[in-house]
Amino acid sequence: MRDKLVRFMQGRYGVVSLSKLLVGVGLVSVVLSMFIKGNLFYYIGWVAIIYSYFRMFSRNVTKRAVENQWYLDRTYKIRCFIAKKKNQMTQSRTYHIYKCPSCKQKIRIPRGKGKIEVRCPKCGTSFVKRS
Structure with a gap:
Protein backbone atom coordinates (compact mmCIF):
# COMPACT_ATOMS: atom_id res chain seq x y z
CA MET A 1 0.00 0.00 0.00
CA THR A 75 7.06 35.58 5.88
CA TYR A 76 10.87 35.65 6.23
CA LYS A 77 11.01 38.40 8.85
CA ILE A 78 8.25 36.84 10.95
CA ARG A 79 9.85 33.39 10.84
CA CYS A 80 13.26 34.84 11.81
CA PHE A 81 11.70 36.79 14.69
CA ILE A 82 9.96 33.66 16.01
CA ALA A 83 13.13 31.58 15.67
CA LYS A 84 15.15 34.26 17.50
CA LYS A 85 12.63 34.41 20.37
CA LYS A 86 12.57 30.61 20.59
CA ASN A 87 16.37 30.55 20.78
CA GLN A 88 16.34 33.23 23.49
CA MET A 89 13.83 31.22 25.53
CA THR A 90 15.97 28.08 25.39
CA GLN A 91 19.12 30.02 26.32
CA SER A 92 17.42 31.84 29.18
CA ARG A 93 17.13 28.55 31.07
CA THR A 94 20.90 28.17 31.41
CA TYR A 95 22.22 31.70 30.83
CA HIS A 96 21.57 35.29 31.88
CA ILE A 97 21.79 37.67 28.96
CA TYR A 98 22.99 41.17 29.84
CA LYS A 99 23.75 44.24 27.73
CA CYS A 100 27.01 46.11 28.04
CA PRO A 101 26.29 49.55 29.55
CA SER A 102 28.54 51.36 27.08
CA CYS A 103 28.14 49.63 23.70
CA LYS A 104 24.88 47.67 24.25
CA GLN A 105 26.49 44.39 23.11
CA LYS A 106 24.59 41.34 24.41
CA ILE A 107 26.69 39.14 26.70
CA ARG A 108 25.74 35.65 27.83
CA ILE A 109 26.61 34.70 31.43
CA PRO A 110 26.06 31.19 32.86
CA ARG A 111 23.51 31.01 35.69
CA GLY A 112 24.42 30.09 39.27
CA LYS A 113 27.94 31.58 39.56
CA GLY A 114 27.06 34.37 42.03
CA LYS A 115 28.32 37.93 41.51
CA ILE A 116 30.91 38.04 38.76
CA GLU A 117 32.80 40.72 36.92
CA VAL A 118 31.89 40.70 33.25
CA ARG A 119 34.21 42.09 30.60
CA CYS A 120 32.61 43.10 27.30
CA PRO A 121 34.38 41.35 24.39
CA LYS A 122 33.54 44.21 22.04
CA CYS A 123 34.59 47.34 23.92
CA GLY A 124 36.44 45.95 26.96
CA THR A 125 34.24 47.64 29.59
CA SER A 126 34.04 45.73 32.90
CA PHE A 127 30.91 45.62 35.09
CA VAL A 128 29.60 43.42 37.92
CA LYS A 129 26.41 41.37 37.56
CA ARG A 130 24.70 38.49 39.37
CA SER A 131 24.59 35.27 37.44
Missing part, protein backbone atom coordinates in the same frame (compact mmCIF):
# COMPACT_ATOMS: atom_id res chain seq x y z
CA ARG A 2 2.83 2.37 0.85
CA ASP A 3 4.49 1.68 -2.51
CA LYS A 4 1.28 2.64 -4.30
CA LEU A 5 1.16 5.93 -2.43
CA VAL A 6 4.82 6.63 -3.22
CA ARG A 7 4.25 5.90 -6.91
CA PHE A 8 1.11 8.07 -6.90
CA MET A 9 3.00 11.03 -5.40
CA GLN A 10 5.94 10.80 -7.81
CA GLY A 11 6.05 13.92 -9.94
CA ARG A 12 3.62 15.75 -7.66
CA TYR A 13 4.48 18.75 -5.50
CA GLY A 14 3.68 17.39 -2.03
CA VAL A 15 3.33 19.15 1.32
CA VAL A 16 5.24 22.41 1.85
CA SER A 17 4.95 25.47 4.10
CA LEU A 18 2.19 27.21 2.16
CA SER A 19 0.07 24.04 2.03
CA LYS A 20 0.47 23.56 5.78
CA LEU A 21 -0.62 27.15 6.37
CA LEU A 22 -3.65 26.74 4.12
CA VAL A 23 -4.74 23.57 5.90
CA GLY A 24 -4.31 25.28 9.28
CA VAL A 25 -6.25 28.37 8.21
CA GLY A 26 -8.94 26.15 6.74
CA LEU A 27 -9.34 24.08 9.88
CA VAL A 28 -9.39 27.13 12.15
CA SER A 29 -11.92 28.80 9.88
CA VAL A 30 -14.22 25.75 9.82
CA VAL A 31 -14.05 25.43 13.62
CA LEU A 32 -14.67 29.16 13.96
CA SER A 33 -17.74 28.84 11.75
CA MET A 34 -19.31 26.59 14.40
CA PHE A 35 -19.31 29.49 16.88
CA ILE A 36 -20.13 32.36 14.52
CA LYS A 37 -23.42 32.53 12.66
CA GLY A 38 -23.21 32.67 8.90
CA ASN A 39 -21.49 30.50 6.35
CA LEU A 40 -18.62 32.78 5.31
CA PHE A 41 -15.97 31.19 7.56
CA TYR A 42 -17.23 27.72 6.65
CA TYR A 43 -16.80 28.34 2.91
CA ILE A 44 -13.46 30.13 3.32
CA GLY A 45 -12.20 27.18 5.36
CA TRP A 46 -13.20 24.57 2.83
CA VAL A 47 -11.84 26.61 -0.07
CA ALA A 48 -8.48 26.87 1.73
CA ILE A 49 -8.41 23.12 2.46
CA ILE A 50 -9.37 22.17 -1.11
CA TYR A 51 -6.78 24.56 -2.57
CA SER A 52 -4.07 23.12 -0.30
CA TYR A 53 -4.88 19.59 -1.50
CA PHE A 54 -4.89 20.85 -5.09
CA ARG A 55 -1.38 22.23 -4.46
CA MET A 56 -0.21 18.95 -2.89
CA PHE A 57 -1.38 16.79 -5.80
CA SER A 58 -0.42 19.25 -8.54
CA ARG A 59 2.01 18.11 -11.23
CA ASN A 60 2.90 21.70 -12.16
CA VAL A 61 5.87 21.70 -9.81
CA THR A 62 7.49 24.91 -11.09
CA LYS A 63 4.36 27.01 -10.56
CA ARG A 64 3.80 25.56 -7.06
CA ALA A 65 7.47 26.21 -6.20
CA VAL A 66 7.13 29.85 -7.28
CA GLU A 67 4.00 30.23 -5.12
CA ASN A 68 5.74 28.67 -2.12
CA GLN A 69 8.84 30.84 -2.59
CA TRP A 70 6.62 33.92 -2.72
CA TYR A 71 5.06 32.87 0.60
CA LEU A 72 8.48 32.18 2.16
CA ASP A 73 9.79 35.58 1.01
CA ARG A 74 6.78 37.39 2.53
Whole structure:
Protein backbone atom coordinates (compact mmCIF):
# COMPACT_ATOMS: atom_id res chain seq x y z
CA MET A 1 0.00 0.00 0.00
CA ARG A 2 2.83 2.37 0.85
CA ASP A 3 4.49 1.68 -2.51
CA LYS A 4 1.28 2.64 -4.30
CA LEU A 5 1.16 5.93 -2.43
CA VAL A 6 4.82 6.63 -3.22
CA ARG A 7 4.25 5.90 -6.91
CA PHE A 8 1.11 8.07 -6.90
CA MET A 9 3.00 11.03 -5.40
CA GLN A 10 5.94 10.80 -7.81
CA GLY A 11 6.05 13.92 -9.94
CA ARG A 12 3.62 15.75 -7.66
CA TYR A 13 4.48 18.75 -5.50
CA GLY A 14 3.68 17.39 -2.03
CA VAL A 15 3.33 19.15 1.32
CA VAL A 16 5.24 22.41 1.85
CA SER A 17 4.95 25.47 4.10
CA LEU A 18 2.19 27.21 2.16
CA SER A 19 0.07 24.04 2.03
CA LYS A 20 0.47 23.56 5.78
CA LEU A 21 -0.62 27.15 6.37
CA LEU A 22 -3.65 26.74 4.12
CA VAL A 23 -4.74 23.57 5.90
CA GLY A 24 -4.31 25.28 9.28
CA VAL A 25 -6.25 28.37 8.21
CA GLY A 26 -8.94 26.15 6.74
CA LEU A 27 -9.34 24.08 9.88
CA VAL A 28 -9.39 27.13 12.15
CA SER A 29 -11.92 28.80 9.88
CA VAL A 30 -14.22 25.75 9.82
CA VAL A 31 -14.05 25.43 13.62
CA LEU A 32 -14.67 29.16 13.96
CA SER A 33 -17.74 28.84 11.75
CA MET A 34 -19.31 26.59 14.40
CA PHE A 35 -19.31 29.49 16.88
CA ILE A 36 -20.13 32.36 14.52
CA LYS A 37 -23.42 32.53 12.66
CA GLY A 38 -23.21 32.67 8.90
CA ASN A 39 -21.49 30.50 6.35
CA LEU A 40 -18.62 32.78 5.31
CA PHE A 41 -15.97 31.19 7.56
CA TYR A 42 -17.23 27.72 6.65
CA TYR A 43 -16.80 28.34 2.91
CA ILE A 44 -13.46 30.13 3.32
CA GLY A 45 -12.20 27.18 5.36
CA TRP A 46 -13.20 24.57 2.83
CA VAL A 47 -11.84 26.61 -0.07
CA ALA A 48 -8.48 26.87 1.73
CA ILE A 49 -8.41 23.12 2.46
CA ILE A 50 -9.37 22.17 -1.11
CA TYR A 51 -6.78 24.56 -2.57
CA SER A 52 -4.07 23.12 -0.30
CA TYR A 53 -4.88 19.59 -1.50
CA PHE A 54 -4.89 20.85 -5.09
CA ARG A 55 -1.38 22.23 -4.46
CA MET A 56 -0.21 18.95 -2.89
CA PHE A 57 -1.38 16.79 -5.80
CA SER A 58 -0.42 19.25 -8.54
CA ARG A 59 2.01 18.11 -11.23
CA ASN A 60 2.90 21.70 -12.16
CA VAL A 61 5.87 21.70 -9.81
CA THR A 62 7.49 24.91 -11.09
CA LYS A 63 4.36 27.01 -10.56
CA ARG A 64 3.80 25.56 -7.06
CA ALA A 65 7.47 26.21 -6.20
CA VAL A 66 7.13 29.85 -7.28
CA GLU A 67 4.00 30.23 -5.12
CA ASN A 68 5.74 28.67 -2.12
CA GLN A 69 8.84 30.84 -2.59
CA TRP A 70 6.62 33.92 -2.72
CA TYR A 71 5.06 32.87 0.60
CA LEU A 72 8.48 32.18 2.16
CA ASP A 73 9.79 35.58 1.01
CA ARG A 74 6.78 37.39 2.53
CA THR A 75 7.06 35.58 5.88
CA TYR A 76 10.87 35.65 6.23
CA LYS A 77 11.01 38.40 8.85
CA ILE A 78 8.25 36.84 10.95
CA ARG A 79 9.85 33.39 10.84
CA CYS A 80 13.26 34.84 11.81
CA PHE A 81 11.70 36.79 14.69
CA ILE A 82 9.96 33.66 16.01
CA ALA A 83 13.13 31.58 15.67
CA LYS A 84 15.15 34.26 17.50
CA LYS A 85 12.63 34.41 20.37
CA LYS A 86 12.57 30.61 20.59
CA ASN A 87 16.37 30.55 20.78
CA GLN A 88 16.34 33.23 23.49
CA MET A 89 13.83 31.22 25.53
CA THR A 90 15.97 28.08 25.39
CA GLN A 91 19.12 30.02 26.32
CA SER A 92 17.42 31.84 29.18
CA ARG A 93 17.13 28.55 31.07
CA THR A 94 20.90 28.17 31.41
CA TYR A 95 22.22 31.70 30.83
CA HIS A 96 21.57 35.29 31.88
CA ILE A 97 21.79 37.67 28.96
CA TYR A 98 22.99 41.17 29.84
CA LYS A 99 23.75 44.24 27.73
CA CYS A 100 27.01 46.11 28.04
CA PRO A 101 26.29 49.55 29.55
CA SER A 102 28.54 51.36 27.08
CA CYS A 103 28.14 49.63 23.70
CA LYS A 104 24.88 47.67 24.25
CA GLN A 105 26.49 44.39 23.11
CA LYS A 106 24.59 41.34 24.41
CA ILE A 107 26.69 39.14 26.70
CA ARG A 108 25.74 35.65 27.83
CA ILE A 109 26.61 34.70 31.43
CA PRO A 110 26.06 31.19 32.86
CA ARG A 111 23.51 31.01 35.69
CA GLY A 112 24.42 30.09 39.27
CA LYS A 113 27.94 31.58 39.56
CA GLY A 114 27.06 34.37 42.03
CA LYS A 115 28.32 37.93 41.51
CA ILE A 116 30.91 38.04 38.76
CA GLU A 117 32.80 40.72 36.92
CA VAL A 118 31.89 40.70 33.25
CA ARG A 119 34.21 42.09 30.60
CA CYS A 120 32.61 43.10 27.30
CA PRO A 121 34.38 41.35 24.39
CA LYS A 122 33.54 44.21 22.04
CA CYS A 123 34.59 47.34 23.92
CA GLY A 124 36.44 45.95 26.96
CA THR A 125 34.24 47.64 29.59
CA SER A 126 34.04 45.73 32.90
CA PHE A 127 30.91 45.62 35.09
CA VAL A 128 29.60 43.42 37.92
CA LYS A 129 26.41 41.37 37.56
CA ARG A 130 24.70 38.49 39.37
CA SER A 131 24.59 35.27 37.44
